């Protein structure tokens with residue numbers, strides 16, 4: 001076993017350079033849709049980039065793309081320095097990020113709420129994706145901040161759950177997420193695009209969006225599904 005090789009593979013990698021700014025990249029992804037991005041990743045043989053289907057937006061209209069700021073935690077009854085630790089995490093969130101929570105499968109606590117929304121939004125955060133819970137839901141909704149979660153609960157995480165760390169590799173369902181990856185969520189759920197291929201995937205997703213306009217026009221023009229396929233269309 002080559003431990004050094006494994007460490008290099010799993011460790012936090014230097015961020016792969018992008019040919020456009022992160023902001024433009026994420027804004028342009030948000031003009032596409034997750035199904036298009038999914039089709040591009042499928043062509044590359046990446047079939048498992050989607051977070052578990054139960055992680056959905058608080059509102060159907062919510063859409064977010066951002067740079068993954070990863071957080072990991074688990075059920076834990078200890079309280080010592082929990083608030084200070086959480087404050088440190090929130091203060092490290094950078095502009096353009098989306099906070100992504102690996103909760104080790106938690107099913108009872110809220111890892112996100114009203115005040116965390118306010119604090120992270122002030123730091124330029126674009127949204128939060130939680131494989132866990134959200135509370136203060138009405139107050140989060142008022143802030144027009146996209147949040148994707150598995151459930152809603154009044155259970156604050158203090159004394160029930162705590163962070164193990166942040167900006168580390170995480171795993172949600174079968175998906176590995178590294179800090180700096182591109183995460184994109186809409187009404188169909190959340191997909192993770194490895195950073196090194198993000199620009200290329202964006203261009204292809206934009207192409208799919210354009211191409212599907214022509215396919216939809218064929219259907220509107222009265223072509224049968226068989227005729228659509230013969231003309232290069234698909235569903």
Ligand SMILES: O=C([O-])CC(=O)C(=O)O
Nearest residue numbers: 112113114115116156157
């Ligand atoms: O500790 C929590 O559960 C989060 C919370 O209520 C908030 O951010 O307002």
Ligand SMILES: [Mg+2]
Nearest residue numbers: 113114115136
């Ligand atoms: Mg609160």
